[in-house]
Amino acid sequence: MRQMEKNQTQSAVQIVQRERELEQRYERYRPYWHFTSPGGWINDPNGLIYAEGFFHMYYQHYPNGPVHGPMHWGHARSKNLLQWEVLPIALYPDELGEIFSGSIVCDTERTSGFGEEGEAPWVAVFTHHYEKNGSFLQRQSLAYSLDGGVTFEKYKGNPVLDLGLQDFRDPKVFWYQPERCWIMVVVAGQCVKVFRSANLKRWEYLSDFTITGGRENEIWECPDLFEMETEDGEKRWVMLLSANTLDYRYTAVLYFVGDFDGHSFVPEEQKKPMRLDFGRDHYAAVTYGQTDGRRIVQGWMNCWAYAQKLPECGFRGVMTIPRELKLRKTADGWRLFQLPVKECRMIAGRTIFLDGEKRLELSGEAVRLRFCCNHVNGWKLTLCHRSQRLEIKIDVQNKVISMDRTGCLAESAGKEFGEICRIEYPFRENEQKFELLLDVTSVEFFYGDGAVAGTMLYFAREPFTWLEITKIE
Structure with missing residues (x-):
């Protein structure tokens, strides 16, 4: 992981990583936190x-x-x-x-x-x-x-x-x-x-x-x-x-x-x-x-x-991951909000400041990321290793959040595993916040203080080595 300098947008990303214990190396798909x-x-x-x-x-x-x-x-x-x-x-x-x-x-x-x-x-x-x-x-x-x-x-x-x-x-x-x-x-x-x-x-x-x-x-x-x-x-x-x-x-x-x-x-x-x-x-x-x-x-x-x-x-x-529920009244009616339980702080690490678009080197299979920034048209998160890719898009202009694992499929699972998941979201916030939990074979995504949650399995042949964060223009 490389240290980034604080920048004008004061966007904060918190990344937490743990190396796999030696006794678990033979269990390729065993998660750390789940x-x-x-x-x-x-x-x-x-x-x-x-x-x-x-x-x-x-x-x-x-x-x-x-x-x-x-x-x-x-x-x-x-x-x-x-x-x-x-x-x-x-x-x-x-x-x-x-x-x-x-x-x-x-x-x-x-x-x-x-x-x-x-x-x-x-x-x-x-x-x-x-x-x-x-x-x-x-x-x-x-x-x-x-x-x-x-x-x-x-x-x-x-x-x-x-x-x-x-x-x-x-x-x-x-x-x-x-x-x-x-x-x-x-x-x-x-x-x-x-x-x-x-x-x-x-x-x-x-x-x-x-x-x-x-x-x-x-x-x-x-x-x-x-x-x-x-x-x-x-x-x-x-x-x-x-x-x-x-x-x-x-x-x-x-x-x-x-x-x-x-x-x-x-x-x-x-x-x-x-x-x-x-x-x-x-x-x-x-x-x-x-x-x-x-x-x-x-x-x-x-x-x-x-x-x-x-x-x-x-x-x-x-x-x-266990999640704490909150009930709030929104412009669209009563909605449940959810975020990982406070106990997840025990796995928190250092904070890295980004200027928006960055490419982060990863050295492990378990990552926790928290990100906040000023309002823009959207973001794309891409986890990658060589030809393997997993993408999450926060498309503010088209009011859609999506998760795409077609770049790291489990071949044995059949065509159903390749579905791209999408949800419409109004994006009324002045500030964008989201959180990501990546754990060996799974990603859990939380947006807007937990207003939206998305959970997806994936089976990459090798651990992801890069996280690319880019703006959607």
């Missing part, structure tokens, strides 16, 4: 919870190979959301089926009756996925832990909610204090069903949330419902969900902003969802429960269109 399992396959994050100083992340896991197999719940914990300790597998498939996605709550009032008086059991609410008469069906079940989420005992009365449906999965449960009850949101096709319970075992149906005019053959997954307070003290509820079509040509994490009265969720604006991240590789994002006052979201950095075709070296699957 969670991966030691081996096998991972997808959706599950049971995200903060307790006793640790962030716990459970996740969809097949430990016996880098392919999607019978689902388990893996488990890891961290004090800083960046360095993870992998713990023993928490939930295994059983006679009721595979263990699909779900959530965990700490039952501090012991409403479930699990454990002994004075204990606060952790209760996992998850989907059992099973085959019956040639069809795959799904139902909701419980398991509880009395040792802080390390080991679980499955409830003998499972399943606790069974509607005999095929696509009925991914329960998110939270405590609703105004009515002192548990609320569950769970998807059924292109619908989010809302239930309530006093004890986590018996569930009462309340309402459905759906929209008209959705994509044909679209399936919803991984719902989340939570209240957020704005910087001005206003409160709104956010419905978060992941959507994909059966051919996986469309996948996205979507959200709605509205109100929840303990019975039903009603969006404040028209029933048109906003997209949380415009990149191709951001899915199954859910938030941590019972955190330290922040609303932190984390997702799976992949796309089902090619997830099982990507290069691997004993493991396959990676999680996004």
Whole structure:
């Protein structure tokens, strides 16, 4: 990295790089900052919870190979959301089926009756996925832990909610204090069903949330419902969900902003969802429960269109950097803003000042870049090594932000991997700010204090050696 001099525009770029540890050199695609399992396959994050100083992340896991197999719940914990300790597998498939996605709550009032008086059991609410008469069906079940989420005992009365449906999965449960009850949101096709319970075992149906005019053959997954307070003290509820079509040509994490009265969720604006991240590789994002006052979201950095075709070296699957969400009122209505969590400061390095257009030499595979400058027509960031290129364009004049990885494709992934991702953005700011996280096989891009986020995988044959920053005239 070369030191640049301060210039007239006072544009600031912060670049952080780390060299790969020697013991990881044989694992070509292992990232530095992002969670991966030691081996096998991972997808959706599950049971995200903060307790006793640790962030716990459970996740969809097949430990016996880098392919999607019978689902388990893996488990890891961290004090800083960046360095993870992998713990023993928490939930295994059983006679009721595979263990699909779900959530965990700490039952501090012991409403479930699990454990002994004075204990606060952790209760996992998850989907059992099973085959019956040639069809795959799904139902909701419980398991509880009395040792802080390390080991679980499955409830003998499972399943606790069974509607005999095929696509009925991914329960998110939270405590609703105004009515002192548990609320569950769970998807059924292109619908989010809302239930309530006093004890986590018996569930009462309340309402459905759906929209008209959705994509044909679209399936919803991984719902989340939570209240957020704005910087001005206003409160709104956010419905978060992941959507994909059966051919996986469309996948996205979507959200709605509205109100929840303990019975039903009603969006404040028209029933048109906003997209949380415009990149191709951001899915199954859910938030941590019972955190330290922040609303932190984390997702799976992949796309089902090619997830099982990507290069691997004993493991396959990676999680996004955890991001803190903020809800703000904009000229276009309520919007979620997101930036990497404050813990990412631990990897911060020196600040380099640029005069706008520069060519920076890179010497590593992990880069964090923060950039701010005066308003211009736009910028193009090009990461390159010989013929390999990855481009991000911030086109102010045409009001478009795009990410292009066609210059560093994974040949095994097929044509779907070559798609260029774009999003329209109004560019009302007087000052342009953006942040970039580059980590071995992924790039996460944040613009305008987190107003826009884009996530994309790439598989360069060799690490990028240059970053070119040029103006769009």
